[in-house]
Amino acid sequence: MSEQNTPTPTPGVTPTDSPKIGDDGDPILRIEGITKQFGGITALDGVDLTVDPGITGLIGPNGAGKTTLFNCLTGFHKPDDGRVHLYETDITGKEPPAIAQQGMVRTFQIPRELADMTVFENLLLAPMNQHGERLRGAWIRGDQFVEEEQVIRDRAREIAVFFEIDHLLDEPAGSLSGGQRKLLEIARALLTDPDIVLLDEPLAGVNPTLEQKILGRIEALVEDGYSFLLIEHDIDLIMDNCERVVVMHQGAVLTTGAPEAVQSDERVIEAYLGGDDV
Amino acid sequence: MAVADFIISLLTFIAIYSLFGIGLNLKFGFTGLIDFGHVAYFMIGAYVTVVLTMPAGAAGYSGIGGFALPELFGVLGPIGSLFGWLLGVLGGMIAAALVSLAVGVPTLRLREDYLAITALGIATILTTVVNDEEWLFNGPFGINTVHAPLRDVFPLSLGSFTLNMAVFGILSLAAFGLTGYWLARAFRRQGRRGKLVLGVLVPLVAVWYFVLPTLSDGMVELTRNTLWLFDPTAGPKGGMDYDRFVLLLSVAALGGGYWLVERTINSPYGRVLRAIREDEDVPRALGKETFQYKLQALMLGSALAGAAGALWAINIGFIAPDQFAATITFYAFTAVIVGGTANNKGVILGTAFFWGIRNGTRFIDVPSQYSIQLAASRLMLIGVVLILILYYRPEGLLGEQDYDIPLPSRDSSGGTDDV
Numbered sequence: 174m175s176e177q178n179t180p181t182p183t184p185g186v187t188p189t190d191s192p193k194i195g196d197d198g199d200p201i202l203r204i205e206g207i208t209k210q211f212g213g214i215t216a217l218d219g220v221d222l223t224v225d226p227g228i229t230g231l232i233g234p235n236g237a238g239k240t241t242l243f244n245c246l247t248g249f250h251k252p253d254d255g256r257v258h259l260y261e262t263d264i265t266g267k268e269p270p271a272i273a274q275q276g277m278v279r280t281f282q283i284p285r286e287l288a289d290m291t292v293f294e295n296l297l298l299a300p301m302n303q304h305g306e307r308l309r310g311a312w313i314r315g316d317q318f319v320e321e322e323q324v325i326r327d328r329a330r331e332i333a334v335f336f337e338i339d340h341l342l343d344e345p346a347g348s349l350s351g352g353q354r355k356l357l358e359i360a361r362a363l364l365t366d367p368d369i370v371l372l373d374e375p376l377a378g379v380n381p382t383l384e385q386k387i388l389g390r391i392e393a394l395v396e397d398g399y400s401f402l403l404i405e406h407d408i409d410l411i412m413d414n415c416e417r418v419v420v421m422h423q424g425a426v427l428t429t430g431a432p433e434a435v436q437s438d439e440r441v442i443e444a445y446l447g448g449d450d451v
Numbered sequence: 452m453a454v455a456d457f458i459i460s461l462l463t464f465i466a467i468y469s470l471f472g473i474g475l476n477l478k479f480g481f482t483g484l485i486d487f488g489h490v491a492y493f494m495i496g497a498y499v500t501v502v503l504t505m506p507a508g509a510a511g512y513s514g515i516g517g518f519a520l521p522e523l524f525g526v527l528g529p530i531g532s533l534f535g536w537l538l539g540v541l542g543g544m545i546a547a548a549l550v551s552l553a554v555g556v557p558t559l560r561l562r563e564d565y566l567a568i569t570a571l572g573i574a575t576i577l578t579t580v581v582n583d584e585e586w587l588f589n590g591p592f593g594i595n596t597v598h599a600p601l602r603d604v605f606p607l608s609l610g611s612f613t614l615n616m617a618v619f620g621i622l623s624l625a626a627f628g629l630t631g632y633w634l635a636r637a638f639r640r641q642g643r644r645g646k647l648v649l650g651v652l653v654p655l656v657a658v659w660y661f662v663l664p665t666l667s668d669g670m671v672e673l674t675r676n677t678l679w680l681f682d683p684t685a686g687p688k689g690g691m692d693y694d695r696f697v698l699l700l701s702v703a704a705l706g707g708g709y710w711l712v713e714r715t716i717n718s719p720y721g722r723v724l725r726a727i728r729e730d731e732d733v734p735r736a737l738g739k740e741t742f743q744y745k746l747q748a749l750m751l752g753s754a755l756a757g758a759a760g761a762l763w764a765i766n767i768g769f770i771a772p773d774q775f776a777a778t779i780t781f782y783a784f785t786a787v788i789v790g791g792t793a794n795n796k797g798v799i800l801g802t803a804f805f806w807g808i809r810n811g812t813r814f815i816d817v818p819s820q821y822s823i824q825l826a827a828s829r830l831m832l833i834g835v836v837l838i839l840i841l842y843y844r845p846e847g848l849l850g851e852q853d854y855d856i857p858l859p860s861r862d863s864s865g866g867t868d869d870v
């Protein structure tokens with residue numbers, strides 16, 4: 174939760190209906206000089222980037238460092254150098270749970286559903302600061318415990334309906350198809366009531382119908398005030414759906430801008446046609 | 452030894468080891484923590500409780516303590532003395548939890564297999580320390596002045612022989628009835644195969660428990676086996692002897708531990724534990740401080756092992772380091788896996804199965820020159836069964852249990868409330 178939001182009594186449990194964007198439209202993320210090396214490989218080489226509210230596309234050929242950037246932003250990797258600010262808060266080097274609690278959550282490139290738990294349980298896990306999530310709350314169950322659990326179940330059902338996976342709630346998540354897993358991941362991330370969601374290739378391997386469905390959902394959520402940073406390596410899809418596009422190449426930001434401007438940028442064409450596989 | 456006495460000692464064993472196994476199940480089954488050092492907490496619980504409750508300056512003991520808590524509260528009568536013992540058990544549980552905290556803090560942040568290896572090492576070191584440092588807990592000589600709570604209340608006699616027989620008899624029969632009802636219900640759900648198993652098992656047990664003893668030893672034996680809580684030889688008027696009390700105490704402790712773990716896992720808290728088991732990165736990405744959860748699960752599971760250790764001490768009446776070998780941990784893992792990982796009922800079933808084979812076969816009469824072979828074949832039989840189960844039913848006899856957070860019903864549109 175960022176300071177810009179109206180505080181809710183039990184964050185994550187009570188859905189916020191207020192828009193998530195700061196009134197003045199300040200950037201959500203400020204990334205300065207993020208560097209990450211794996212042994213001899215420089216995966217990120219001083220990434221500078223500002224992410225504004227709304228939907229931002231992140232493209233770049235395979236191995237450009239997009240996933241590594243997500244890992245550095247969300248605390249799964251410690252950057253070797255550079256700083257990340259989420260709104261005004263410096264979140265560099267913090268642990269993933271702390272960053273998620275600050276309002277930034279991510280999905281994984283390969284969906285990570287909790288296979289032996291039901292779809293419903295996967296969703297119920299997500300809301301933050303649940304009373305019954307603490308040992309004391311679980312043992313001594315007051316009215317608050319019951320109330321919260323009911324609210325959470327309602328929200329989980331609501332979002333399952335929104336993503337059209339409500340008929341699967343009782344299925345083990347491991348039995349879902351690839352596309353359904355992607356939907357489940359997004360739905361689960363949203364139930365944490367975040368300010369910004371980092372989606373790592375939510376459209377890869379998804380059939381075109383579902384692709385449009387997911388994009389439609391994301392656009393509807395942007396209307397509600399959520400922001401997204403979305404990795405996709407199909408350049409056309411990004412161009413049609415994002416307000417701003419960031420192009421990464423060989424661990425650095427090549428260019429940023431409106432889709433049309435980026436599309437005609439020669440360096441982008443070069444990176445895609447001249448470089449690695451697309 | 453009458454069959455009833457043997458059954459009572461076996462059931463006590465099973466209850467204590469089930470409590471131990473339920474602690475392991477919380478760590479391993481529900482949270483995915485592989486703790487190969489589980490027996491260390493059993494040992495710590497046993498030793499700390501014994502030292503806190505036994506009198507100071509006991510003959511043949513040259514270690515720390517004892518602190519005689521039951522004596523201290525004994526001025527308030529038997530209930531006070533029992534309270535003193537319970538405080539001792541609490542001390543044992545806390546000590547076990549604290550040691551597991553010390554093991555968990557450095558290891559739980561690392562990859563999951565580190566806990567397994569480190570824990571095994573630390574458990575071995577702890578046993579060695581208790582064995583070698585005589586000033587601590589008397590070293591290899593162990594402690595034979597274990598305080599047995601309410602020992603002098605037993606044999607418990609309610610007055611006349613007939614009254615004793617009637618009251619304990621009715622309680623015994625009620626226990627038979629409940630067990631029978633519960634078994635029938637459990638097996639009915641298994642369909643025809645369940646009925647077949649029940650149809651074979653019940654007559655076999657009935658013949659072995661009621662018919663054969665009667666044939667060889669007559670009506671006294673039959674009475675003893677039927678009214679098993681009542682021991683006609685306990686004192687002049689008969690009554691309930693201490694072994695039977697220890698059984699009830701162990702079953703009560705198992706019930707408490709079972710309830711606590713069920714309560715813990717059937718909750719949003721338990722959802723996080725299971726999410727950690729499945730893929731820890733997911734709850735972390737969703738803002739859960741998984742390290743805290745793992746630490747708490749480790750401590751709670753260890754505390755339960757500590758409670759089991761306290762019961763073990765009064766059941767055996769003597770503790771020594773060699774009782775807490777690493778194999779005890781692996782027996783518990785076997786029981787958990789056979790019964791069904793992440794299934795508390797399965798833990799009890801698996802433990803009964805394991806110790807039933809292990810100790811039950813002592814009753815098979817073989818010429819003495821074959822007794823070593825029999826001992827070896829017991830473990831072999833358990834090994835074969837384990838392999839068969841892992842092959843044909845890798846999820847164990849019962850498989851993972853269902854979860855439910857009961858809420859006062861409101862609406863159930865869309866999904867289900869059974870989670």
Ligand SMILES: Nc1ncnc2c1ncn2[C@@H]1O[C@H](COP(=O)(O)OP(=O)(O)O)[C@@H](O)[C@H]1O
Pocket residue numbers: 211214215216233234235236237238239240241242
């Ligand atoms: N955990 C890791 N260990 C070693 N190298 C890695 C690791 N993660 C990513 N890399 C390397 O970093 C580079 C960028 O990878 P990645 O961020 O996955 O690219 P993208 O998501 O843009 O396809 C690649 O060369 C990859 O091999």
Ligand SMILES: [Mg+2]
Pocket residue numbers: 239240241282
């Ligand atoms: Mg990637």
